[in-house]
Amino acid sequence: MKRIGLKPFVLIVVITLFASITACVPATKSETEAIIGSTREKPVTQTAVPINTPTSTLTQTPTPLPTQTSMPSPTPTFTLTPTTIPTPNVLESYESPNGEWLALLEAENANSTSTHYTFRVVSSDGEYGWIVEEFGYERHSLSGYDLRIPLHWSGNGEYMYYIHHVPGDGCGPEIYGYDLYRLNLYNGETVELIPEGHWFAIAPDDKKVAYLLKGKLVIHDLATSEEVIIELDYDPAIKFINFSDLTWSPDSDALLLLGAEDVCATGLLLDGRFFITRLDVPSYHQTIIVSDPSLRLIMNWTEPNRARIYTNDGDAWLNPNTGEIMPVDE
Numbered sequence: 001m002k003r004i005g006l007k008p009f010v011l012i013v014v015i016t017l018f019a020s021i022t023a024c025v026p027a028t029k030s031e032t033e034a035i036i037g038s039t040r041e042k043p044v045t046q047t048a049v050p051i052n053t054p055t056s057t058l059t060q061t062p063t064p065l066p067t068q069t070s071m072p073s074p075t076p077t078f079t080l081t082p083t084t085i086p087t088p089n090v091l092e093s094y095e096s097p098n099g100e101w102l103a104l105l106e107a108e109n110a111n112s113t114s115t116h117y118t119f120r121v122v123s124s125d126g127e128y129g130w131i132v133e134e135f136g137y138e139r140h141s142l143s144g145y146d147l148r149i150p151l152h153w154s155g156n157g158e159y160m161y162y163i164h165h166v167p168g169d170g171c172g173p174e175i176y177g178y179d180l181y182r183l184n185l186y187n188g189e190t191v192e193l194i195p196e197g198h199w200f201a202i203a204p205d206d207k208k209v210a211y212l213l214k215g216k217l218v219i220h221d222l223a224t225s226e227e228v229i230i231e232l233d234y235d236p237a238i239k240f241i242n243f244s245d246l247t248w249s250p251d252s253d254a255l256l257l258l259g260a261e262d263v264c265a266t267g268l269l270l271d272g273r274f275f276i277t278r279l280d281v282p283s284y285h286q287t288i289i290v291s292d293p294s295l296r297l298i299m300n301w302t303e304p305n306r307a308r309i310y311t312n313d314g315d316a317w318l319n320p321n322t323g324e325i326m327p328v329d330e
Contacts, residue, residue: 016321030102088118096153096160100124101185103150103160119148121160121183130188132162151180152202160185161193161202173198173242173260178207194220201246203253208281210246210255217243219258219281232257233286243277245298247307249320255279256307259288260299271299276309278320289323 088106092211095102099153101121107114122129133148133289163177182191195202197211197218209220217230233240238261245258261273274295278287294312303308307318309325317326 040325092147092166094150095124096150096157098153100157100158101129101153101160103148103162105148111143117146119162121185130183130185132183132190149177151177151200152206155204156206157204158185159183161200163200174244176244180211186310192226193222199244199246201248203248203252204250205252207252210248211228211247212243215241215243217246217255217279229283230286231255233288234261247298249300249301250304250325253281254320255281256298256301258295276318276323289320290318290325292325 040204043141047224060199062124088108091107093102094104100123102124103121104119105310106118106120107119117134118131119133119135120129120131127223130200135146147165148162149165149168150160150162153159154161160183162181162183164179164181165177177198177258179192179196180194180200182193184191185188194209194211197213200209200211202209202222207222209222211218215232217232219230232243240261243257244260244262245256247256249255255278257277257279259275261275273291274293275288275291276295276298277330278289279285280287292311293311296312297310298318299310301320305319305321307320308328309316309318311325313327315328317328318324319326
């Protein structure tokens, strides 16, 4: 084995100790910063990722639908000849008390033997209604066409009562109707209530109708159709007698009738007498409350203690309890 000399060995040891001592000496501040700056990486800024992606609050504009263009109508291969539609002539018009209905009597080709009549009831706005009757030319007297006349509108707005009527020809007393019908304004149902009679008068409470038939007064119950026939008081020696103008009291408990004696065949009054009879219901007791040659019409009875009448001197008030007549202006 080859031995190493002492000098070289000592020299190696000395160099090694110097390197170790040099490594243990603290570095200056600038050197430390230089080392750190050269070895540390630049910090990285991170954006946090949300757990739920937020929904955009922006309003999306809908895509407009394409505008459809209508196809042109085919050109007709023939020419239409316009036809004139006749406009009905309104002969009579009646409005219900509540203003909700109109009853119209219309005529086409009026004043002709081919006249066509329509009796209709329509709502006040014209949106709906009923054709009650259609009929041709009918002549029952010298006066001409047959009328349909609303007589009464029920208080509950359900019914309209109407009559068939032919105006007088001047040769006799007015009869005012010859039958009675009822129209249901809700469903258009029409019922003939009384086939024969005249001077029909419906009570304000809609329970009874009074009418005249062959010189007698009849009280008809609208619910049961039961009737009470009453002989009217007058002198049997009178050759001509006529009753008219049946008028109910506002409480439906009494009736007024206008009586006329000695009405001749020409409709003229020859030394006649006019009187007003009061009939109480349901006792049916009759009282002649006033007799006066100037009496002509009973117009209405809307107040308990006075009824509107017409005399030769004009309109007047009649006290239905005492028979006293007073001018309207009093």
